[in-house]
Amino acid sequence: MNLISLTVLALLFSSTIGVKSHFKIKNPFKVNKQQSKFSCTSAIERWKSGPGDYKSIFKTQPANWIDQQFQPNEDAIAWPQPLTANELTGYKSASWERLGQLNPKSTLFGTSGYINDIVQGNIGDCYMLSGSAAVAEDNERFKQNFVSLEKNNAGIYGFNVWVRGIPFVQIIDDSVPYDKKQKEYIMAGVGEDGALWGPLLEKSWAKTVGNYEIAGLGGSQSEVVNYLTNAPSEIFDTKDLNAASMFEILNSADDKNFIMTIGTPGGSDKDICLYNLPCGHAYTLIDSTIVKSADGKQQYKLVQVRNPWRADQDFNGKWNDNAKIWSTPGQTFAKQVNLEKKDDGLMWMEDFEVLKAFDQFEIGYYRPGWKHSWYEKLNDDGETSQYFITLDAPTLLDIKVEFYNPKMYGYDCRGEEISGGQLQLIQVGSNKVLQSKEITDSDRNGYINQSSSPVAAGKYRIEIQVQWTDKDVKDYTLSIYSAKKITITDSKGQSNEIGAHDYSLRQ
Numbered sequence: 001m002n003l004i005s006l007t008v009l010a011l012l013f014s015s016t017i018g019v020k021s022h023f024k025i026k027n028p029f030k031v032n033k034q035q036s037k038f039s040c041t042s043a044i045e046r047w048k049s050g051p052g053d054y055k056s057i058f059k060t061q062p063a064n065w066i067d068q069q070f071q072p073n074e075d076a077i078a079w080p081q082p083l084t085a086n087e088l089t090g091y092k093s094a095s096w097e098r099l100g101q102l103n104p105k106s107t108l109f110g111t112s113g114y115i116n117d118i119v120q121g122n123i124g125d126c127y128m129l130s131g132s133a134a135v136a137e138d139n140e141r142f143k144q145n146f147v148s149l150e151k152n153n154a155g156i157y158g159f160n161v162w163v164r165g166i167p168f169v170q171i172i173d174d175s176v177p178y179d180k181k182q183k184e185y186i187m188a189g190v191g192e193d194g195a196l197w198g199p200l201l202e203k204s205w206a207k208t209v210g211n212y213e214i215a216g217l218g219g220s221q222s223e224v225v226n227y228l229t230n231a232p233s234e235i236f237d238t239k240d241l242n243a244a245s246m247f248e249i250l251n252s253a254d255d256k257n258f259i260m261t262i263g264t265p266g267g268s269d270k271d272i273c274l275y276n277l278p279c280g281h282a283y284t285l286i287d288s289t290i291v292k293s294a295d296g297k298q299q300y301k302l303v304q305v306r307n308p309w310r311a312d313q314d315f316n317g318k319w320n321d322n323a324k325i326w327s328t329p330g331q332t333f334a335k336q337v338n339l340e341k342k343d344d345g346l347m348w349m350e351d352f353e354v355l356k357a358f359d360q361f362e363i364g365y366y367r368p369g370w371k372h373s374w375y376e377k378l379n380d381d382g383e384t385s386q387y388f389i390t391l392d393a394p395t396l397l398d399i400k401v402e403f404y405n406p407k408m409y410g411y412d413c414r415g416e417e418i419s420g421g422q423l424q425l426i427q428v429g430s431n432k433v434l435q436s437k438e439i440t441d442s443d444r445n446g447y448i449n450q451s452s453s454p455v456a457a458g459k460y461r462i463e464i465q466v467q468w469t470d471k472d473v474k475d476y477t478l479s480i481y482s483a484k485k486i487t488i489t490d491s492k493g494q495s496n497e498i499g500a501h502d503y504s505l506r507q
Ligand SMILES: *[C@@H]1O[C@H](CO)[C@@H](O)[C@H](O)[C@H]1NC(C)=O
Pocket: 233, 234, 445, 449, 452
């Protein structure tokens, strides 16, 4: 893949603020359903219609099965006017090839680790690819996302994902846009070891949010952590930290195996930022470690990041692969980090460089063994709803309200409007409000965060009130993340926990 061509598009690593400003419109319009087969709610309707009878396709293996919900044609690249940013017009006539046929010898996960499996194509989904690479760092965690772990002749793939906080099986076929002349993938490519999962997972995300164009207009890692694990995330601004406090957060998150990415400031990766890093770009945060001089007197706090372009791009930081510091006589720095000199996108940086070069990092608080409990509320009327839980013992938990990802409303459909409201945790009896959080469908930091200090045993009421915009599909999910399942009931004493992942097709 020609890396120059990769820089043609603005690859946004947007904060929630960036996303909002990106969706700014001057003339809000209403899409007429008669004129187009797509509307502002098409992605949501497709999701609501479910995955279909995919199990029989997995079992009977018809050769080169075609997904009728997301057919390999121009509509999968971008929707017609007015639901398009016209970013991918040049690719609408691309030919589609079956990934399995292009790579007859490849497997889903390749022959070596996952670290070099991701390589970005011509859309701005660095947030999605660096985020999935971060989830994939823990192979067992990542494998839970796959309905089947094998490649198959039908070219059908299923992903265990979360949409609006509901476990869901997203199905795709393996046809991908391909430049036959150049023999290049137009979207994400396969792993160095032939691993096929990168372009397949990217396609499942494109189908979920609508099409490749919407997936490629920038975003934040938390959207992917949410999609793959439903774990809560936190976004940190480096300007609020110093090198020591930042390193402490990163290092302790790394110890706990949390999911991490980090991004450079600026809107476009055509621009070059500090240390020759592309601006407006998201990187997977792989490792953090302290290297010491032989006499123990000097120590350096190092962080390893990975560019989803799978290339170092002239990176010229103090600890770049070719820097002299690695071969300082009498020192063992390179050995301490197992340095591999390779143009693979993996780069070491010192804490002060990280603080200067990046403006935001994100941590996904995935906790192995923790379970999700949820209540699905459809057609909410905007009034306050009450839910009840009982805790038998002091319990660590997070409580979130999940909305449709704003991307699912299609391009420019909601203007600058966002839906939001309030989430409260209240002790029944005393009526004491333990926590009250502002929530929006665009900022994932707004959730009740009791994962470090337990909530005492007892009975609790959770109150949710949402102000919807008139364009919203007024559904949400109350979602609790805790070591044990927790029964959530509404004011009528009913539960509503539908949806499931599928592991039944594994060999
Ligand atoms: C959650 O709580 C912990 C501990 O109090 C704190 O460090 C963290 O920043 C909080 N995260 C969010 C998203 O509020």
